[in-house]
Amino acid sequence: MRTTFLGVAVLLATPFIVATPSWAVPPVKLALQGGKIIPVVGKVIDKGTVLIEHGKITAVGADVEIPYDAMVVDVSGKVVMPGMIDAHSQRGMDVSNENAPVTPFLNVYDSIDPSKLYFEDALRDGITSIHITHGHNTVIGGLSRLIHPIGMTPEEMTQAADVALKISVAPKRGSDRMVQFATLRETFLELDDYLEKLAEKKYEESLEEKDEKIDVGPEEAQKRGKELIKFEDYDDKHANLIKLTRGELTTFVYCDRAGDVGRAIALAKKHGFFDRMVFVLGTHCYKAIAELKKAERPVVLGPELVHRERDSLTGKLVETFVPKVFADARLRFSLLPSPNTSLAERYLNYQAARCVRGGVSRSRALKAITLYPAKALGMDKKLGSLEAGKLANIVVLSGDPLDFSTWVEQVYIKGIKAYERSEDVRLKQLFGDDPAEVSEEANGDADKKAEEKTNGKADEKAGDAAAGSDKTDATTKDTPADKGESDSNN
Amino acid sequence: MNRTSRVASRWSDLRRSAFVAAVALTVMVLSMPANAAPAKRGTAYRVGKLVTMDGTDRVINNAVVLVEGSKIEGVGSRQELEVPAGYRVVNAENLWLVPGLVDAHNHTAGSLMDLNDMVYLTNPGLRTLETIVPDNEIIKSARAGGVTPVLLIPGSGTNMSGFGTVAKTGGSTVADVVQRSPGSLKIAQAGNPEWYWFGVGRSYMNYNTRQTLDKAKAYHEGWNAFEQGKTKDKPLYDPVFDGFRGLFRGEFPASVHTQIYQVVMTTVDMLSKKFGIRTVLDHSTFDGFKTAPLVVEQDMYTMNGPRQYWFDFSQRKMHGNAARWWQGGVKKLGINTDAPVVPQKELSYQAAMACWYGWLPYPALRGVTKMPAEALLIDDHVGSIEVGKDADFGLWTGDPIDPRSSCEMTVVRGKVVYDAKVKRRF
Structure with a gap:
């Protein structure tokens, strides 16, 4: 089983599977700590821990005692729900x-x-x-x-x-x-x-x-x-x-x-x-x-x-x-x-x-x-839910599952980490090396640029107005700056 | 039962004729020593380089190969090995002597008209032995490419299209060329059979193939029980399933037309793992190489080709199939042409292409000589240059894996079947 799992990581594997060791040897004990837990059955826990032992969930709650030998994954700020x-x-x-x-x-x-x-x-x-x-x-x-x-x-x-x-x-x-x-x-x-x-x-x-x-x-x-x-x-x-x-x-x-x-x-x-x-x-x-x-x-x-x-x-x-x-x-x-x-x-x-x-x-x-x-x-x-005794099939999300700007960050199947968004090669191809940061930056930049542009345009228009209204359309089109502007306007 | 009896009646005549052929073959083999002359008169091939493909992968420079009758009598360097008196000497000091190339997946030794008999989705009980045409045009071209034995198998139009025949490319009668029948059982795991009737999916095809093999296995076990005295009920002889007994005894392999990940995976799982059949993965192209860990686990032979590369659209990446199998740990790896899909004479060129896409020349040469011979269980007499084995080899102007090299002479069972000096084919 172990060799074949390794085989999956090396061969079958679609590009997002990068963490070979996590496939080959799933940690025996794993604690997802600090996230908002939506267990589906029972109340939402704002800041809690899901404890996984041997591929099964053994405890879910706000005050779960984490065994000394459990690997701890910090998921604070994230949302944890059943797969x-x-x-x-x-x-x-x-x-x-x-x-x-x-x-x-x-x-x-x-x-x-x-x-x-x-x-x-x-x-x-x-x-x-x-x-x-x-x-x-x-x-x-x-x-x-x-x-x-x-x-x-x-x-x-x-x-x-x-x-x-x-x-x-x-x-x-x-x-x-x-x-x-x-x-x-x-x-x-x-x-x-x-x-x-x-x-x-x-x-x-x-x-x-x-x-x-x-x-x-x-x-x-x-x-x-x-x-x-x-x-x-x-x-x-x-x-x-x-x-x-x-x-x-x-x-x-x-x-x-x-x-x-x-x-x-x-x-x-x-x-x-x-x-x-x-x-x-x-x-x-x-x-x-x-x-x-x-x-x-x-x-x-x-x-x-x-x-x-x-x-x-x-x-x-x-x-x-x-x-x-x-x-x-x-x-x-x-x-x-x-x-x-x-x-x-x-x-x-x-x-x-x-x-x-x-x-x-x-x-x-x-x-x-x-x-x-x-x-x-x-x-x-x-x-179907995060409860003690069930299989550790767990999804870690960047936000609320019903918010459509939310991303799937990690996926665990029987305690094995099967997906990690930061290592998703296909997403990298779409958004660049670090999907999270780049997309935010890109958005931020775009906003700023848009602001600058509108400001610039306002100035130009003001200038135009100041220069007088005898300027024909043909002359306006001749200036490259204007041309670019009109393209982006369209 | 109806189906069995219909097929039985259709094929019983052909079986009888094959029996006659088999008897003829036996008679010939028995009469051969009597014809041999009392004084030994063999041939000595003096060559520049000899690639033996033996157990220690010996390569001998300035070598001599002694051929007596149809067998190899001696192998060594010119210093070690003396040419006995009376032997004809072929001087080829500039040439390489390489074992005859073996093609483990091929449709050329027969009349190409009898390729597929698509009566049912599985057609056990058919044999290509009945279709052999020695000395046909494609076989002639095979000799020009240094190919000496081939496995003639039926097409892949149905999931099970019959038993193949191991045949030599030299010889003018059926008895001459046939080495072993059944040579293998042809199974096509998916692909072409998906077009059968109005289309079949893999759940049905795999179920159906499994059913046929289950029946064959039950037949084999029934006879086994009777032969071992476990039961007194003698099973009914069934010509459709009788050929499978050798398969389950491991006397010959199953040649499986199998490609793409899921299909290769199924072949490994169903045939090798669950049925315990000695299985050779033919073609094994596209993303089939991703199953390498499973293939290694089952220690199976892979006869790759004729497609030598695969472009992975999802990763936008080119893969050399043979190279990827090799990297995945599959060392029992060979190359086939599926001739006439790729011309039979281009077997060495297919191996060259595998190297162009990342494989290694020496394993590639082994992949067209020793590996297919081992896969087909004929390595006791072909696939390498060793004393006692069939004198099947080619004389090449260089490494056969170098596409600039050409085959100058081909010898099958000690007889020259192609000589470029007499008549060059291309």
């Missing part, structure tokens, strides 16, 4: 969906590409856990995986394997809802059929062992054979569906329109996975809020948070801020970053800030990017 969680992402994979519509036997493990730039970006954006799952363009997708964005192989990246199965009740590209549901019905019917045949076979085999002949009708044989089936007897194509129908597998169900919600609930109840169901919703689904409230299952929203609809009579555009509807219904929702990397929506904290602007409480908005996705994934005992 953000991307609850549903396909961006770490080569393609988000296969062409085959029903693929419960697949695993995103085979598709995760640790060298994707996305993982580097995730660190830069303060995301420490990513739920990689098949996309919406499917009927039944494969098993998903919860990973952190560091490591050379999917194994090293894994936080939890085989987390959930993906189902879409919205039509796969190129088909419609009728085909979608026909395929779903067919899949579950075929599963019943398979189970009956397997049970018969098992019963027959048990008789053969005893040298007996079949003594009962098919129904009785199936009943007796059913008890003889072990889990290993199921083939790849059916094993995960069987787990699903037994309620042993979390299922992410995608609904695109409000009407999908009721159908998804009916399907889940019929096939026994309702209690492990997580909704992934398109914006239109806010209209099914009554059904969703009654179902009380976790919800994943976004990345688009506003539903736009034109009134067909008046032509008026009606915009609805979807998270507000869910917050008012007191439903726990998770937010998603947008895959469009050029937009601000790619930052989870921006999505949360939008929620606050749209009328959602600050506490709920913060939970929507930390604790609630952890709960939806069944990982809230390990992730």
